[in-house]
Amino acid sequence: MINKLLPTATAGSLPKPSWLARPETLWSPWKLQGDELAEGKRDALCVALNDQRNAGIDIISDGEQTRQHFVTTFIEHLDGVDFEKRETVRIRNRYDASVPTVTGAVSRQKPVFVEDARFLRGQTDQPIKWALPGPMTMIDTLYDSHYKSREKLAWEFAGILNQEARELEAAGVDIIQFDEPAFNVFFDEVNDWGIAALERAAEGLKCETAVHICYGYGIKANTDWKKTLGEEWRQYERVFPRLQKSSIGMVSLECQHSRVPMDLIGLLRGKKVMVGAIDVATDIIETPEEVADVLHRALQFVDADKLYPCTNCGMAPLPRHVARGKLAALNAGAEIVRRELSA
Numbered sequence: 001m002i003n004k005l006l007p008t009a010t011a012g013s014l015p016k017p018s019w020l021a022r023p024e025t026l027w028s029p030w031k032l033q034g035d036e037l038a039e040g041k042r043d044a045l046c047v048a049l050n051d052q053r054n055a056g057i058d059i060i061s062d063g064e065q066t067r068q069h070f071v072t073t074f075i076e077h078l079d080g081v082d083f084e085k086r087e088t089v090r091i092r093n094r095y096d097a098s099v100p101t102v103t104g105a106v107s108r109q110k111p112v113f114v115e116d117a118r119f120l121r122g123q124t125d126q127p128i129k130w131a132l133p134g135p136m137t138m139i140d141t142l143y144d145s146h147y148k149s150r151e152k153l154a155w156e157f158a159g160i161l162n163q164e165a166r167e168l169e170a171a172g173v174d175i176i177q178f179d180e181p182a183f184n185v186f187f188d189e190v191n192d193w194g195i196a197a198l199e200r201a202a203e204g205l206k207c208e209t210a211v212h213i214c215y216g217y218g219i220k221a222n223t224d225w226k227k228t229l230g231e232e233w234r235q236y237e238r239v240f241p242r243l244q245k246s247s248i249g250m251v252s253l254e255c256q257h258s259r260v261p262m263d264l265i266g267l268l269r270g271k272k273v274m275v276g277a278i279d280v281a282t283d284i285i286e287t288p289e290e291v292a293d294v295l296h297r298a299l300q301f302v303d304a305d306k307l308y309p310c311t312n313c314g315m316a317p318l319p320r321h322v323a324r325g326k327l328a329a330l331n332a333g334a335e336i337v338r339r340e341l342s343a
């Protein structure tokens with residue numbers, strides 16, 4: 001796919017321009033409407049592409065400029081979910097949120113992101129990565145009054161995601177990534193059916209497939225939760241062994257300023273690993289040396305040709321100048337290690 005050592009990528013989202021949505025806010029309402037909104041989203045996508053290109057990022061994402069939220073926007077396009085009928089549920093056992101209700105059979109009548117992906121494909125010859133929510137994370141942000149089974153609903157979503165993923169692949173996407181922060185919480189379900197549902201979502205794809213498992217955006221509910229996790233974060237230990245046996249090719253995880261023991265990467269032997277070397281929960285921009293330090297430690301447990309320097313998670317809630325600085329730091333840190341490896 002890419003003929004370069006340590007190709008850099010982002011987990012997915014980047015800040016939106018202030019003319020499109022309120023900055024530093026999740027679920028920020030759009031500032032434009034109708035045709036102006038459609039055009040504004042495309043313009044923002046070009047800005048995100050340009051920011052990544054200027055920083056020297058190798059694998060380009062859309063910066064999630066055309067969606068309000070990484071899970072909700074996908075679900076909004078599906079039948080069977082009533083966004084007017086809301087219930088309060090606990091998201092990932094962590095915080096309460098008012099969520100839509102599954103009231104009937106879920107289905108996808110038309111593509112969700114395929115036109116956006118085709119547009120991005122037309123703007124760059126670099127490899128592009130597209131993120132979709134994973135089945136388990138989708139069910140965790142809904143109230144289900146129809147299937148009344150988390151597993152059954154996850155399998156339905158997996159089939160829908162597979163339709164979307166196949167069309168994204170046909171549109172020229174090189175890596176399709178499923179975001180599964182829920183994998184860090186529901187370990188028994190992950191091993192019982194979560195990874196199997198994920199494989200169903202990726203079934204038949206010939207492009208690269210990835211799963212992103214993080215400790216969440218740098219919002220207060222998540223940073224408070226992290227304080228309760230103790231000295232060592234061993235959550236990945238519960239899911240990596242099964243994931244290592246799965247058909248998913250790449251795993252994206254959180255390593256910068258996290259308390260994840262680096263040797264847990266060794267449980268993924270044979271997989272490509274997107275190592276999070278940028279902390280998204282602080283405005284402080286990493287130095288290239290701090291990025292290189294994480295990569296050095298990761299290299300003890302993953303072969304250099306399978307290491308993809310990345311961000312811990314999405315950067316949507318950060319100020320734009322901070323996100324730009326972090327992109328540049330990511331590339332500069334990777335460059336330090338590339339030079340050492342080729343010396």
Ligand SMILES: [Zn+2]
Nearest residue numbers: 214216313314
């Ligand atoms: Zn994340």
